[in-house]
């Protein structure tokens with residue numbers, strides 16, 4: 578068993594749900610324990626020390642002070658998980674970064690590791706919290722988010738004021754992350770690495786139907802104003818809006834029908850529609866198509882229908898120079914790779930607000946993730962460590 582697999586298995590055993598995948602919810606004993614385990618496995622590497630920032634993000638940095646103006650590479654990911662999640666989501670990126678640190682002994686004080694807190698956002702219904710603090714973008718509302726027991730983020734972070742007025746323990750020029758793909762594109766295309774060109778932008782809308790609740794038996798079909806009918810027609814056609822567009826998806830994952838009784842015609846319906854795509858112009862196109870559908874439905878039915886924007890997360894392109902370094906590494910080693918957008922959010926999109934940032938994926942078997950069955954081939958896990966090391970060195974060479 579290689580060192581990386583050994584550490585990953587050690588992390589897998591730290592879970593609130595033994596036998597049912599990894600459950601390490603943010604700011605719980607389990608996340609703390611995973612952070613400590615990583616440091617335990619690194620503490621024998623000479624020349625490193627551990628520091629925490631205001632959010633409780635853990636950094637493993639060179640003991641010698643980092644020279645200002647000198648290029649510095651930061652690598653890492655997260656160790657919190659969803660409930661009954663997989664063993665590689667987040668952990669892979671941390672363990673690949675540990676591999677780089679342990680290989681760079683004596684090669685100069687130019688690489689640090691970070692483990693971000695609360696990437697998944699399960700507990701406080703947020704996400705990317707630790708990396709958002711690192712990016713210097715933490716808002717009071719982020720600290721006031723509460724969990725199911727009424728505990729606020731500001732109650733669990735080491736230094737709430739420091740999250741707003743943030744000073745990072747290191748000032749990197751580049752951030753690099755590797756992660757499992759969590760989808761099936763690499764497996765389908767028979768590629769071993771996915772070079773992430775951008776992390777998708779997300780737009781959510783409330784599609785609201787307004788009609789008139791009435792008796793489902795006595796109201797004849799010509800007289801009713803059923804709020805669900807136009808909404809259901811639009812939802813049924815959502816897949817056509819992204820036809821022919823690569824790396825774009827659209828979903829209605831929440832539908833509320835009021836008053837919600839089998840014998841009452843729906844008077845008000847709210848459907849949440851979410852679209853994701855790799856750049857803003859593609860999102861504009863899909864949004865335009867959606868508005869077209871709504872316009873069509875409006876007027877053709879007795880009930881009214883309207884679209885209200887709710888959440889907007891801009892797409893985050895990765896740094897072209899950092900991509901070029903990765904491409905050179907992959908080309909030299911003749912590793913089959915593809916360029917793709919990340920369809921899920923990642924710490925890289927926040928870190929990219931502080932410094933140049935880039936990311937790559939290795940394949941997920943059958944595209945399964947956020948599930949105990951999540952897995953990748955062992956040779957791909959090891960490849961992730963090797964690429965991470967070569968990429969960090971290529972970035973440093975390019976920066977200096």
Ligand SMILES: [Zn+2]
Pocket residue numbers: 655666667696756
């Ligand atoms: Zn993750």
